[in-house]
Amino acid sequence: MVVKAEDEYRHAAPEEHSAGLWGDTLWVSVVDREANIFGINHFHLTNKGWGRFEALYVIDGVVQQYGNKHPLTPEADQGPWSDGLLTYEVVNPLEEIRITFDGPRFGFDLSFKGRFDVFDYHDNLEGNPLATGHYYGGHFEQGLHCTGPFEIRGGPNKGETRQLDSWSHRDHSWSTRFAADPEWEYGQQNNAFHFWPSIQLKDQHINCLGLFDDGVGIAGMPGGFVSDKNGSRPLHGASCEPLFSDNERDAVAFRYTMKMPDGETLHVRTGRKYGQVKLWDRGENDLENRLDCYEPFFDFEVEETGERGYGVAEYSVGPPWPRWLV
Secondary structure (H helix, E strand, O other): OOOOHHHHOOOOOOHHHOOOOOEEEEEEEEEEOOOOEEEEEEEEEEOOOEEEEEEEEEEOOEEEEEEEEEEOOOOOOOOOEEOOOEEEEEEEOOOEEEEEEEOOOEEEEEEEEEOOOOEEHHHOOOOOOOOOOOOEEEEEEEEEEEEEEEEEOOOOOOOOEEEEEEEEEEEEEEEOOOOOOOOOOOOOOOEEEEEEEEEEOOOOEEEEEEEOEOOEOOOOOOEEEEEEOOEEEEOOEEEEEEEEOOOOOOEEEEEEEEEOOOOOEEEEEEEEEEEEEEOOOOOOOOOEOOOEEEEEEEEEEEOOOOOEEEEEEEEEEEOOOOOEOO
């Protein structure tokens, strides 16, 4: 499959899914250790006349977050998409995006340029692993370079502006995510569900997606890729060994085993954890939590080479708890 320039923009729902919830989901990370700023910019642009806009950050070790549900044209368009404060703009399709925020506690004007080629998740060895349980029109990812000013407008460092310059990662999906009704009733459980690290190294970017096996031990991998000077190519396999705290939800560490396109096996382990945020995942009911998807920011180390990097080690635990956010 080939990601096209028009895939940067919103996608119209297929006829058979147009009556239900459909939307484009955009995820972009910020991991700048020197600036001590870590965050996820997250957008859900739907066919229901609204979009969700999120800037979820850890600034100097303190969680500061912004979220808003804002009117949005139900028809597919090319943006920019904004709620008046947080804005996502495609500057050059598949090459550069810009995200700006003018909030009360922090603000930024960040440029994200492609470090490597985009990877289409349809090009995984067994096809798009996300297309299970609900309809996925497409999904692509890309390693990025993030630069720009970040202004701190509250707290002990109010008035500081820090220049960000770090590696980043993004994905873009268009799907019927959260369109189906969940179970009528369920109790609290702590079942690790998926892992999805963004491993950012000097000369390459590695991603893998997999499901845990009953939340413990090692689980298989249905998707993932590596990007470097030779392009973006699918992994041949991966697994994950997690370590959780006593509450069975907060991740302490991960160790990933990945079979690279050339057949070599690499082991990558997490190091220092800088904090984490959790995505604001909802369907049409704002009060119902639909997914506990955590975004911890870690250092990474390749065991075979000693090479070090950093990134996000996304994972989820289910079912979401608490379920009702009131």
